[in-house]
Amino acid sequence: MIETIYVEEVIKNHPRTKFILKKFKKSRIILIDKYGEIFNKRNQNFRIQKSNPCLILAHKKDGFVLPAPEGFGIGSSKNFYFSHMYNCIYDCRYCFLQGMYSSANYVIFVNFEDFDIAIKKIIEKNVNTKLTFFSGYDCDSLAFENVTGFAKHILSIFKTYTQIEIEFRTKSIQKQPFFSLKPMKNVILAYSLMPELMSNSLDNKAPSISRRISVISELASKGWKIGLRFDPLIHGENWKELYKELLENIYNNISTDCLHSVSFGTLRFPKRMFKDIFKLYPNEPLFTSPLSLNNKMISYNIEIEEEMTSYCKNLSLRYINEDQIFKCSI
């Protein structure tokens, strides 16, 4: 239940604003000038906000599509991302969004058409280049789909440009719009996964791993391309058994023909971000892990990282090809 929705004056009559507001009939609507008046201002308590976030409907002015950070790709020579939303409805303890903005409120930009224009411009500028776009870097791509309808909207572009890939990365069990559409070969539905035991403690408010796997299986059987994102890999007692069980469970339940790519990423926090997140949640089990400062990043030591990555990679190679495996290194 979202109690308060702030709406920028300039988009109060936008059809998408009206569409979204219809879904929150009991919420209090407050008109504002700019979303910055509410979002990311100083003197906000992220943890308290996260327990009861507000929604902000806004108009994005620029920066619709940006180059993806190095190490984020899945094989294309150029990678870009765009975010129609800031912040996530889940509360995963390792997520960079905890330290990214000082506000935990959700911002939705309603001017989707400006994203369309920016995406098309990049595609037209990069003819003959293999491109991948990542939807929702600053949020979960699909978790709020039933409110925003963004994925459904943006898919229409990629129906036209069938050689350009788009990845939706999510922890949600949102099946629509994909379940009712014909599968598209250039669309990757990528799911973040970790052993259930770890997820129960770390992926707060997110659907369980078993429910995620069940949705992956359904979408794969419909013919959608699936990405598996084991990012971050989490260390702990019996980690080998836990990851073995998870990987085997997935590979045995999903048609590997539908697997587009599998990537493994290690747990890493920039020093400053770790400090902020630790300050917010000092009693979290994650921070009892053997994390230390390595090359300006707080992470497991390199031996743990390499052991975990190669263990999971070797297990995966029993089911998929090497060229389907990527290392996520941001």
Added chain:
Amino acid sequence: MNNLKIKKSSIRLVIALKEEAQVILNYFRLKPVNEKTIYPIYKNEEETHWLIISGIGRSNAAASTAYLYSYSKASIYTSWINIGIAGSDKGNYGDLYLVDKISTYQRKTSTYPSTMPKATLPKMHLFTSDIPISDYTSYELIDMEGSAFFDIASKLTSKEFICLMKVISDGPKNDIKEMTKSKISNLIKVNLFKIIDVVSYYERISEAEFLIIDKPELFNDIKSKWHFSATQSFKLETLLRRIENFCNKKDIEKIIKNCETSSSVINVLNLKIKNNLVNWSKF
């Protein structure tokens, strides 16, 4: 481990008139402080709850809020609450409202206080004026202090720790000139339990923050035995916070007891973390 710590909330109330404050002073058993102060200040025996009578107007509200902060040594996790009467022709006489937007003549932009979650109380937009307003039509709630209180309190704490509550006292059907001291007192009195309910939410969040920032149990003990520089103290605090989630006090004392220097204490604690295998089934 947290339940061993002393529970302590921290509340500061800023109220314009003594008549508005009286029932609150009684409820929280607040007594005048024992010295001459610029504004009348009251506090409870535990010194967790403080109240200041600001007087009317934005200047008084701003000055008294800053004064109370300094005088009572409030922290960034202190909750700040402004309670008072307000004019309105939108709501009902005697009803209590939470404020979630504040405007003034002086500023083009509005400010947006947070309100307590799941509140059953209705919310309104407050307009703070420097002069009494008799035309109520343009605004939901009208007062003479709210914006200044919020502006100063926002510099002292996060906006989640600030609350403004207003009881409708005057409007087109209830002439401001007919307001008496006893009417004002009574308006607050009939809303006292609603007010207490809101205050108790702010007590809880303040207390929860204090528990989080409270130093780890062994921190002062260890610091008294070895000499730690400021940087080392910070490292010690962080390590103890991490370790006390999986290691009890006795075990921590045991592993550091033979350390000769503060550096070796930190090294030993670092090693403890380095070798910890998180048992995820416990969480």
